[in-house]
Amino acid sequence: MSEALSTINEFVSSEYKYGFVSDIESDTLPPGLNEDVVRAISARKEEPEWLTEWRLKAYRHWLKMTEPRWQKAEYTPVDYQAISYYAAPKKKPALNSLDEVDPELRATFDKLGISLDEQKRLAGVAVDAVMDSVSVATTFQKDLEKHGVIFCSFSEAVKRHPELVRQYLGAVVPYTDNFFAALNSAVFSDGSFCYIPKGVRCPMELSTYFRINAANTGQFERTLIVAEEGSYVSYLEGCTAPMRDENQLHAAVVELLALDRAEIKYSTVQNWYPGDKEGRGGIYNFVTKRGLCKGRHSKISWTQVETGSAITWKYPSCVLLGENSVGEFYSVALTNNRQQADTGTKMVHLGRNTRSTIVSKGISAGRGQNSYRGLVKIAKGAAGARNFSQCDSLLIGDQCGAHTFPYIESANTTAQLEHEATTSKIGEDQIFYCNQRGIETQDAVNMIVNGFCKEVFKELPMEFAVEAQKLLGVSLEGSVG
């Protein structure tokens, strides 16, 4: 088993590939948080009065809340007064074309492997690139506009479609929801806004690259997607962050709203800096993601591949309110070194004949601790509700941990719920079997891990599936001696 051991060692020791700091001047607020800071953020973004008030309400509510500590992860507490709550790349004039984008920024994206030019030509993907907090470039706007789809940065949406933002902001995740949602509501800097009008099938995959850049800047994204009756949208979110020594807090809020027969597919590949081998540095990823299936026959599907962050703590959820609505959750979470993940989903069945599926794959290596925590709740009125949950864990090495904490609550006789979980490791005999057939140990491990995650990867849009496989492949590469 020495080969496998060295596999593990190398796997554990592979360095974060995307660690670099791009040198762009930032307009940054000094660290600290009070009402003035909230006002300053709002002022800088030239927001209307109602939004400033909303932020302040959220801030005041946040002051009354205490930080939750029930998650299965250990970390040094966040000093909320030591964080700077606003950083924007300094140049402001509106851009007419990609050529006007700061070359340094362009280079950064190139390093990340997402050349905007290429993206523009390729595959019909519109990219709203978020560098720190302000959107810098948006492509394919015109194409989308033709279909009536609104896809822009949050601050732009506030200016151009205030009535929509006002109507839907906080409709799914109110600022009172939890500690981090309240914080985000008070200080959110930017994010994406997406509105699909009635009956429109969005002509392309929408994608945003989030990226934390300036040191010591927490990033407080806010994403809001509204799918009107009979519409469809697939949204992709992918993340990389440069290497830092201090912990950075990422407390984003994502709200999805699906009306009658609408469908939203939300995919995430998250590869933020996980910290060094001892777990120093690395991102705290404390995110609130929730979708509301408000309409009949609506559907929301979450797919996530989580390989980064020192701590991942999030539960993309579906509230299934409309009759016959469907919630799905597919997840691959990989923890390595001292990474900790406490992630899962919540499926709240309120409407009749609502259905949900949960497939969660946890991979733990090194000293990683990987927890699945999920809630399936069937309310009394959710007659005929159906849930299937499956949580599988793969352990690589004997110092990691894999945990499952499902909560299953049913108050309706006609509901059918199933939960299954298994834990396994890559068997010596599996490796041996592959070796015997001329497959090298490295390839065998890749094959087994990819096979393990297949159910989730097949849910990802094409481009992401490739990236996700590459990501796991990269982590596993050189892992075998």
Place this chain on the structure above:
Amino acid sequence: MKTPDNLTELAGAADPVTGRFTAPFQHLADRLSLSGEPSWLLALRQAGLAAFAATGLPTTQDEDWRFTNLAPLRQFEFTPTLGQSPVDIPTEALDGLAFHELDAARLVFVDGHYAPALSSPPAEESGFEIRPLSEALAAEPGTLERELAGHAALEGAPFTALNQAYFTDGALVRVAAGRELAKPLHVLFVSSGTRPGLAVHPRNLILIGDGAAATIIEHYVGLQEQATLTNAVTELVVGDGARVEHLRFQEEAVSAFHFGMLRLRQGRESNVSAHSISLGARIFRHHVDPTLEGERTECVLNGLYLARGRQLADHHMVVDHARPNGASHEYFNGILADQARGVFHGRILVRPGAQKTDAKQTNKNILLSDDAQVNTKPQLEIYADDVKCTHGATIGQLDPDSIFYLRARGIPLETARRMLVHSFAGEITDRIRYAPAREEVDEIVWDWLEALEQVHIGRRDGSDEPVPA
């Protein structure tokens, strides 16, 4: 260790509810020390009381008690039976109770006090010590100091702590290495229910030597419909290579409160089957807390809870795999009618180094009414890589195809439903190895089902109107 003075303070300082549970102690403690309880025992009781006073009654804010609301217990007039004189009940009162006809040795406790007239302890024999705890404490006060309350931890277990303060009596069982208990032991705890507020605290200590074997039935029954409290703790220590079957059967009054703790420690290559069958009590909460301390240990936890009316049945367990090659299997089925609630919390903990652990946990529930509810939390916490751990939970109703199959063969709908529910319960009862007990339990389950007015299993079985789309 707290001094009695501190305890008075504690009792006074705590909230009024906790105070009601701790207040009787001071008065009792004086009497007990006068009545000649050894001083170590008094210290033990004091430690228990202090631990309880420190936390008080748990609330739904405690993660472990999220779904079990003890609000009704907060109104409870707490009158511990410790120090009270035993209630006499006639032998006929026991006629017709479950397991009464079994060919078994029997220890009977009424409101926590040993009732020699009702009991038939086994004949004395070397290698076996089976008698009430009180008798052993009176005869040789020193011998139990090390063992009694040495296994069940107080931390995070307020009811165990409360029991440690107020326990009256219970069974002491010692089986020497290599010996086998010829007949099963039936330990019967009767709640007389003569008045409300009675708080009975039974305590059992069962020590099974290396390579020994025993079958023990722990049986709780309420004679009258009364709001009483039973808070029982059993410490079961099983030596290397020993085999034990433990059946816990709870049929208290439906307005009673019942809290239980089975603390199980298993030695190398031992094999334990612990069954928990529960029918009674308004709020029933049972902890099973096994630690697989030796290698190649096998542990089967098997439970069935039947609840109707406004009953709540809660099973809570943490299976601790501390050593390699252990196997644990947990099977819990629940049948819930009317407004009943079922709660299940099971955690499999595999410690670092406990390689080759094979752990399996299932919790299945059938809801017989639209107002019944289930909350289940099957959890895995795993710190070793070479393990096989699975868990599963289901909540639902009977398979419509099975119902159709039976109806197609001329079996009326209602009977078909009962048959299927019965077989669902049978999955659990069939695991009881001691056949006479198994048959009795089976009959009791069938009677329970018969007593239900209608086994209404959702509307998916084609019988009633279909669920509108």
